[in-house]
Amino acid sequence: RTVYIGGIHPDATTKDLCDVIRGGLLQRIKYFSDKSIAFVTFVDPQAAANFYDRCYADGFLLRNKRTKVGWGKPTTLAPIIASIVAQNGSRNVYIGGADDAITEDRLRHDFGEFGTIELINLVPEKNIAFVNFTDILASTRAIEVIKTFPFYAPYKINYGKDRCANP
Known part of the structure; x- marks a missing residue:
């Protein structure tokens, strides 16, 4: 459910990331600007897989800079999150x-x-x-x-x- 995005443009913001991430409800997005990386956790694992596949096939550009996309640590959906959704x-x-x-x-x-x-x-x-x-x-x-x-x-x-x- 968690997609890793690396090599992010140094001027990018969390808003910039959310402006281009599409395809599924997010549980959380963690952006570490000092490391130029982000972890995007989708609620639905299939939405995460579709996003990953789309990024892998088409690339993921942020502020005209190509980023690296991979998988973060696997997690299960907490019951409280499932209830909220x-x-x-x-x-x-x-x-x-x-x-x-x-x-x-x-x-x-x-x-x-x-x-x-x-x-x-x-x-x-x-x-x-x-x-x-x-x-x-x-x-x-x-x-x-x-x-x-x-x-x-x-x-x-x-x-x-x-x-x-x-x-």
Whole structure:
């Protein structure tokens, strides 16, 4: 379920990786910029295999630099992750009804304590926002706790779709 990506461009970010990883819901992505490597753990082993095969056949370019792709350590899906996914869980937190009080700084401050944030996306024309974490457990903790904050009472807080799961 875990794919190793090495030889990553030195200026690349976790967001850059997630912008090009496709084909399956991610449990976690760990990027070690100082070592130019990342480990991408998919929820579904078949999605990981398909991603690996596609990278092996077509190459995996990140910031116009070809990377090395291999397998990470094999792991089984923890029951808690399976339960979260069965409830449509993902690394992405959706905030519905977002207004001017919802800012990137506010979201980074309030959600940052739950884990590493990969991306914050505000869509003011639709009154929504998204906070993408690097780990599905972080988004789960965030949703559970943020719903108890009085500030967030007027907003709909739930899981959003993981863009890495797009084809």
